Amino acid sequence: MFLGDVPDQLGAKTAQGIVDWRPDWCLGQMRLPNCQADLGIKDISIEEAAKNGAKTMVIGIVNSGGFLPEHWIKSVIEAMEAGMDIASGLHIRLSSIPELEQAADQLGRNLYDVRHPSEDVPTGKGTPRTGKRLLAVGTDCSVGKMYTTLAIEKEMKARGIKSDFRATGQTGIFIAGTGISIDAVVADFISGAVEVLSPENDDDHWDIIEGQGSLFHPSFAGVSLGLLHGAQADALILCHEPTRKHMRGIPHQPLPDLKECMELNLVTARLTNKNARFVGISVNTSGLSVEEGDKLLKDLEAEFELPCVDAYRTGVASIVDAL
């Protein structure tokens, strides 16, 4: 896990997600001086990582613009020289950086850009398909949609329910080992990409589809709507972060209230699945005290008559029970 010198913990969000969900895959973190993130795994040099069998250096960071800082290039080339492939979820393609492309060429290494869909997808059709689907939607971006859907897949698999997490963003793709970064698809193909991502399946199989953005986010609502239509979700889960003061990155934009958010998601989801309904609410209560969090979940359960969980604190068992 290469973290460069990101200025805060959030900058290492992608690497952190991989460490949280696939700890066995992660041999260590490599940080440059002044790096302000820490994944809680051991610091390791490139040399040591290679000796321990690391096959890939993951550039597991997020930054605005999705670029690769120039002073990181040296480390990335060193990793290739030590025998590793490179994987990145940045907007910029690794192969568009001449030094990296040249090194990969000379050394015979692979550059993986997980954010860039590698297959052509058709436009969406909305044709009903077999199998069941669950989609996480949100009041905002970064409110726990990936965490919640990964937790549901884990709980289902533990119960022997056929299910697959379907990744729609860079971190989810690293964790699942496959997926399509929906926000990087050409706009005409958003719903089509989701149809490809969650194809027809056994009647008792659940695709647990990671959501993106929010219908109420002025930047990304188009992505969220195409995802909703392509998913043809039978079951929706609303994800929410109760301490958020405004839509992420948009100080002038208030959050929708939960009821309004659920209503718009239902109205629009029913274009491609008349039976779409909410089956639970997943709240990230980490910004509240335990008492406040418990009270909020109880209040929401009373108001919406749905299982309400904090996927991290309470787990998602009650939602899977309901399903």
Next chain:
Amino acid sequence: MFLGDVPDQLGAKTAQGIVDWRPDWCLGQMRLPNCQADLGIKDISIEEAAKNGAKTMVIGIVNSGGFLPEHWIKSVIEAMEAGMDIASGLHIRLSSIPELEQAADQLGRNLYDVRHPSEDVPTGKGTPRTGKRLLAVGTDCSVGKMYTTLAIEKEMKARGIKSDFRATGQTGIFIAGTGISIDAVVADFISGAVEVLSPENDDDHWDIIEGQGSLFHPSFAGVSLGLLHGAQADALILCHEPTRKHMRGIPHQPLPDLKECMELNLVTARLTNKNARFVGISVNTSGLSVEEGDKLLKDLEAEFELPCVDAYRTGVASIVDAL
């Protein structure tokens, strides 16, 4: 206007739009044997076109997949040899076809792919901006949004009202000479592209923004929603084709009714402009008799208490009056 040998009139839709709205720009059409489209302008050879001063050959066709048939390449190269640049609205980039790129290189000609946004755009922010904006939305794709918005711009300009048509699709871009093909933007940047396309302006200036798709189209609703949010429209016009049996290209999908369609557009438009409202309905009545069309417009006016027009048959004066 190069039409190749498209199998029907609809295949020449882009060229037809240019001829309809910018007849002075069009010196003639060039058709291959078995071409089933006719723009109603004179047939002209490449040699003759060049002699008459044609600067650009426009590949003005649409086909499923957006490719360039191989047997057209010869004509395109001939046009470059005769001195012309080439412009296309296809999905495929002209420069990705080796013979064309090589010829353009050798001859010093330009290959214009109007469908491919040439500038980087930021993500949308939804920040209110000065100037007024009108957006055409639809019950479906291809129901007259471009025609209606071009007609409104023309009517406004004739009255001395400051206005600009803002093209969001390939045909509109050819007509306006500028614009961004919104369906070809990366999904994360849909609303951002529309914000760039219709920047802040004088308080009494109208941007007349071409719409795309429909919130009720399972393939393209994400594009339509991002466009709606980016446009921050003060005024919406609903475009409709009353003989359409199902959503374009999706036989199992019924059209929304007009009221439902207007309601969802209003609810979602108000995320970025609290004052968004409908100012008119534009119906393509060409599939009805004159009597039926007149009756429909009258009935709709009574039901919705808005000016209802057929932009082609009745003109859009009543909508501009209301604005």
